[in-house]
Amino acid sequence: MTPNEEDYLKIIMELGGDVHKVSNKQIVASLSVSAASVSEMVSKMVAQKLVTHTRYQGIQLTKTGMKQAARLVRNHRLWEVFLMKQLLYPYDALHAVAEGLEHATTDDLARRLDYLLDHPKYCPHGGVIPDEEGNFERRELTKLSDLVVGDKGQVARVIDEPSLLDYLGVLDVKIDDALFVLSKTSTLLTARNSRNRKVITIQTVNAANVFMEGITHTTNLD
DSSP, rough: OHHHHHHHHHHHHHTTTSOOOHHHHHHHHTTOOOOOOOOOHHHHHHHTEEEETTTTTEEEEEEEHHHHHHHHHHHHHHHHHHHHHHHHHHHHHHHHHHHHHHHTTTTTHHHHHHHHHHHBBOTTTTTTTOOOTSSSOOOOOGGGGGGGEEEEEEEEEEOHHHHHHHHHHHHOTTOOOOOEEEESSSEEEEEEEEOOEEEEEEEEHHHHEEEEEEEEEEEEOO
16 A cells, blocks of 8 residues: 555545545545545545445545554554654654654554553544554534534544644644634634633634534633
């Protein structure tokens, strides 16, 4: 399997393709590639029995595809933890470096990393790290884009996609930040960050890749 094919598998899992169908449009947005490229790659992965594709509904990982994707996600997220904890890499540089390392990581190396890091459960972006068998805890999280005015929640996870991470870096939104939704339209969501008390406006297309927990409905901005 090529690194490009592995990237597709990984992003399909990131987008929830292990439990529900993911659209071509979501993959296009996440990987910043053309619709034609996605269609071509999906056809290849269907032929390899890594995914199923239902017309007008989307793509979902098969058991084989899920096993491969979980291994890639495990490798990537272990490297992110290593880079931050052991080498003190900045948060916004983790993804790009881990992306290069994951493809050359053997199961034995991943096992040693996991042991060295004392078996971490989450990566710095809030993603669950699968175990050696590909098993992982499923978290009940809510998309930031699904919150309504008056909702408050804590940032628990962001998709590991470079442009999104850069975008959130500019907005100074981090894991564990508490966001209170002040207003919302079909394209924009405005929220107040309790950590720095800044009011931010985020595009709903990006808010759909930020996941929240501990949702409450309140009028208290603190």
